[in-house]
Amino acid sequence: MTLNIQRQVLLTNRNTLRLPTRAEYLVDVDSEAQIVEALSYARQRRWPVTVLGGGSNSVLAQDLAGLVICVGTRGIDVTGERVVAAAGEPWDNLVRQTIKAGLFGLENLTLIPGLVGAAPIQNIGAYGVELAAMVETVHAIDMDTGQALVLSNLDCQFGYRDSIFKQALRQRVIITQVCLQLRRDFLPQLDYADLQRWQVLQAPENITAEQVSRAVAEIRQKKLPDPAMVGNVGSFFKNPQIDADLWHQLRQDFPGLPAREQADGSWKLSAAWLIDALGLKGLKVGDAAVSDQHALVLVNMGKATGQDVLGLARQVQQQVMNRFNLPLEIEPVIVP
Numbered sequence: 001m002t003l004n005i006q007r008q009v010l011l012t013n014r015n016t017l018r019l020p021t022r023a024e025y026l027v028d029v030d031s032e033a034q035i036v037e038a039l040s041y042a043r044q045r046r047w048p049v050t051v052l053g054g055g056s057n058s059v060l061a062q063d064l065a066g067l068v069i070c071v072g073t074r075g076i077d078v079t080g081e082r083v084v085a086a087a088g089e090p091w092d093n094l095v096r097q098t099i100k101a102g103l104f105g106l107e108n109l110t111l112i113p114g115l116v117g118a119a120p121i122q123n124i125g126a127y128g129v130e131l132a133a134m135v136e137t138v139h140a141i142d143m144d145t146g147q148a149l150v151l152s153n154l155d156c157q158f159g160y161r162d163s164i165f166k167q168a169l170r171q172r173v174i175i176t177q178v179c180l181q182l183r184r185d186f187l188p189q190l191d192y193a194d195l196q197r198w199q200v201l202q203a204p205e206n207i208t209a210e211q212v213s214r215a216v217a218e219i220r221q222k223k224l225p226d227p228a229m230v231g232n233v234g235s236f237f238k239n240p241q242i243d244a245d246l247w248h249q250l251r252q253d254f255p256g257l258p259a260r261e262q263a264d265g266s267w268k269l270s271a272a273w274l275i276d277a278l279g280l281k282g283l284k285v286g287d288a289a290v291s292d293q294h295a296l297v298l299v300n301m302g303k304a305t306g307q308d309v310l311g312l313a314r315q316v317q318q319q320v321m322n323r324f325n326l327p328l329e330i331e332p333v334i335v336p
């Protein structure tokens with residue numbers, strides 16, 4: 001056996017919320033063969049399996065029975081405009097390497113924490129760009145059978161912070177590689193307000209992907225609490241998507257409420273605005289708090305437990321429901 005399986009491992013440094021959850025068993029794998037071996041080892045012992053990447057979109061709510069598999073496979077392969085990245089590659093590394101190689105499309109997704117393998121799970125997105133627009137195929141291993149699978153873009157059923165991996169294939173596959181189709185011509189996507197403000201200060205004909213990537217990094221660093229300083233998983237709630245009739249009604253009652261029209265005619269509301277309007281920044285349950293810096297982010301002030309975080313999330317959801325009659329959906333994965 002090539003696996004180094006550890007017992008009773010504290011996961012505080014393996015999740016960006018810094019929850020002190022324990023894994024009964026944990027293995028770091030750095031090849032596809034090791035992934036298959038780890039799955040087979042767990043199957044023989046009837047252990048449940050949990051997959052962990054960078055832990056930046058996971059709320060490790062309670063200690064994990066069975067085996068936690070941490071995917072650390074590395075490698076980025078470029079052929080023409082096609083890029084194949086291994087699941088354990090840090091996402092931001094992929095963004096930087098593709099820009100360096102003169103391949104464009106990922107610049108607005110600069111500095112999103114986590115690893116490549118988790119990126120399709122919630123179809124990561126930022127500043128008007130979603131991963132789904134670039135995905136050709138996702139390669140995975142079936143957790144029950146150990147068989148390799150290839151899913152096309154359509155098979156992935158991508159939606160807003162959603163995909164088949166959060167639905168029918170939740171906890172059923174381990175993603176091993178993501179294959180992207182990027183472009184050689186650079187088409188800046190600058191229609192988000194923060195980027196428009198930045199664009200006004202640039203000479204339009206000279207904008208480069210490196211500059212956009214740097215601008216996105218600067219905007220993010222100013223807006224979002226840094227998980228290295230205070231535990232968090234970025235946006236804790238999705239922006240509610242509502243139909244046009246409800247939007248027209250809501251904007252009369254709440255004139256300042258920001259919203260963006262979507263391609264299908266629905267409207268996406270700012271969940272941060274809803275939470276901020278209720279004065280919930282700073283609200284605490286135990287040691288979990290709504291960030292003072294960004295209302296959409298729940299932070300660990302030091303000793304928060306999974307139950308503190310989930311209790312706080314419920315209070316925010318309840319207050320938004322009471323005032324606006326809108327459900328707020330949690331964005332990260334609650335594990336288990």
Ligand SMILES: Cc1cc2nc3c(=O)[nH]c(=O)nc-3n(C[C@H](O)[C@H](O)[C@H](O)COP(=O)(O)OP(=O)(O)OC[C@H]3O[C@@H](n4cnc5c(N)ncnc54)[C@H](O)[C@@H]3O)c2cc1C
Nearest residue numbers: 053054055056057058114115117118124125175233234333
């Ligand atoms: C400060 C901050 C800012 C953020 N900003 C954004 C943003 O702008 N846009 C955005 O979309 N997200 C954002 N996120 C969320 C997060 O970074 C992304 O969702 C990221 O893709 C998660 O990657 P990860 O490796 O850390 O996932 P993890 O938390 O390790 O895993 C997330 C889920 O995917 C599963 N998983 C992980 N790897 C695999 C695999 N190889 N195969 C199968 N399942 C797997 C896990 O079991 C879990 O269910 C932010 C987070 C933080 C902390």
